[in-house]
Amino acid sequence: GAVVSQHPSRVICKSGTSVKIECRSLDFQATTMFWYRQFPKQSLMLMATSNEGSKATYEQGVEKDKFLINHASLTLSTLTVTSAHPEDSSFYICSARDWDTSSYEQYFGPGTRLTVT
Amino acid sequence: GQQLNQSPQSMFIQEGEDVSMNCTSSSIFNTWLWYKQDPGEGPVLLIALYKAGELTSNGRLTAQFGITRKDSFLNISASIPSDVGIYFCAGLRDGGSNYKLTFGKGTLLTVNP
Numbered sequence: 319g320a321v322v323s324q325h326p327s328r329v330i331c332k333s334g335t336s337v338k339i340e341c342r343s344l345d346f347q348a349t350t351m352f353w354y355r356q357f358p359k360q361s362l363m364l365m366a367t368s369n370e371g372s373k374a375t376y377e378q379g380v381e382k383d384k385f386l387i388n389h390a391s392l393t394l395s396t397l398t399v400t401s402a403h404p405e406d407s408s409f410y411i412c413s414a415r416d417w418d419t420s421s422y423e424q425y426f427g428p429g430t431r432l433t434v435t
Numbered sequence: 436g437q438q439l440n441q442s443p444q445s446m447f448i449q450e451g452e453d454v455s456m457n458c459t460s461s462s463i464f465n466t467w468l469w470y471k472q473d474p475g476e477g478p479v480l481l482i483a484l485y486k487a488g489e490l491t492s493n494g495r496l497t498a499q500f501g502i503t504r505k506d507s508f509l510n511i512s513a514s515i516p517s518d519v520g521i522y523f524c525a526g527l528r529d530g531g532s533n534y535k536l537t538f539g540k541g542t543l544l545t546v547n548p
Contacts, residue, residue, distance in 0.1 A: 350534070352536075359543075360541075361523065361541055362478070362523070362538050364536070367534075367535070409475075411477045411478075413477075415534070421483070422468075422485070422527050422534070423468065423480055423483050424468070424480070424525075424536060426470070426479070426480075427477050429475070431475070
């Protein structure tokens with residue numbers, strides 16, 4: 319149980335275009351999902367917390383107009399990188415929390431490698 | 436944002452050896468989680484700790500929640516090549532509306548066969 323998927327696993331896009339990344343909880347309902355960014359050999363940096371049916375809460379320094387987050391259902395959250403630039407190239411990882419179990423555990427997706435050329 | 440102090444940053448060991456790594460903080464956490472990340476993958480939850488002093492095992496892995504609630508350690512016994520990866524600790528203060536994990540910088544483990 320507690321499986322989180324991400325799609326796509328890898329994406330290459332041209333500078334100026336937008337890219338959408340999907341995060342799904344496959345066997346549980348996730349009222350809260352999280353989006354992280356990870357640079358090579360570094361730890362995970364929380365970008366935003368996404369609650370189903372409401373606006374995402376962004377961490378300080380993260381541009382909400384550039385990284386659009388939508389959490390329209392209990393099993394799906396999307397991150398759209400708008401007007402992508404090469405500096406947006408990174409490893410993006412989503413995670414989800416299973417509220418039904420009342421646990422504090424957070425389960426991660428396999429990540430999406432974004433390369434902006 | 437704030438990060439936990441995780442050490443060591445990296446370890447190079449021989450297969451069969453035991454491994455120990457730890458995380459410390461200047462403030463209290465109410466939950467500690469340990470994750471392993473393989474290259475190009477997302478972190479996988481290894482062990483969750485909920486009570487100060489708690490000692491929990493998962494196969495060859497053992498983790499403890501420090502009595503002061505400001506630290507936690509992870510031990511791996513009889514290491515094998517597939518233990519290679521980055522291990523992250525994560526602390527949680529509030530499990531409610533302010534839920535947010537704080538991560539350590541990771542320990543890179545290399546196991547020589």
